[in-house]
Amino acid sequence: MACPFHQSAELNPTLLALDWLLGVWESDEPGEGSFSSIPPFRYNERLHFSHVGQPVINFMFNAFHAENKKPMHRECGFIRIQPGGNRVAFIIAQNSGLVEIEEGDLTGQQLTLHTHALARTSFAKEPHVQQISRVFQLRPDGKLEQTVSMAMEGGPLMQHLHITYRRSS
Numbered sequence: 001m002a003c004p005f006h007q008s009a010e011l012n013p014t015l016l017a018l019d020w021l022l023g024v025w026e027s028d029e030p031g032e033g034s035f036s037s038i039p040p041f042r043y044n045e046r047l048h049f050s051h052v053g054q055p056v057i058n059f060m061f062n063a064f065h066a067e068n069k070k071p072m073h074r075e076c077g078f079i080r081i082q083p084g085g086n087r088v089a090f091i092i093a094q095n096s097g098l099v100e101i102e103e104g105d106l107t108g109q110q111l112t113l114h115t116h117a118l119a120r121t122s123f124a125k126e127p128h129v130q131q132i133s134r135v136f137q138l139r140p141d142g143k144l145e146q147t148v149s150m151a152m153e154g155g156p157l158m159q160h161l162h163i164t165y166r167r168s169s
Helices: 004-008 013-021
Strands: 023-027 031-035 038-050 057-065 071-081 087-094 098-107 110-120 129-138 144-152 158-167
Touching (some): 013 071, 013 129, 098 129
Antiparallel strands (some): 031 158
């Protein structure tokens, strides 16, 4: 679903360096997920990056199980970029009850982000996530690639998700 504001609102100049993210992206093939505490899984995902003319990008990520198509993980939030710089912040709310701020650097068409702050509901499922790292990269073939790594309480940072998307609008 296209955002009605995306076509009518002029892109805030602060966001020009991130304009390559805007639009709707859908998984090219199922992504792969794994972690030490769960069995490996495959998923499809739709990403929607939009703006309303403010110096912020709005986003919504929706993941679905590749085989049974049931909804899985959802994230929504905002992306801010430091005016005149390459520092980027993702402000994220997840359907699991986790809220986070990831910060990092924009280098060309690659975003590298790491946990800056985490909060969760008092009844969030354990073990608790302690750190998240993600990389978005626009590849030369026009596809968007995302790799997410995660560390749980007492564990090391390990790759959790890897997926490639094609732009659908």
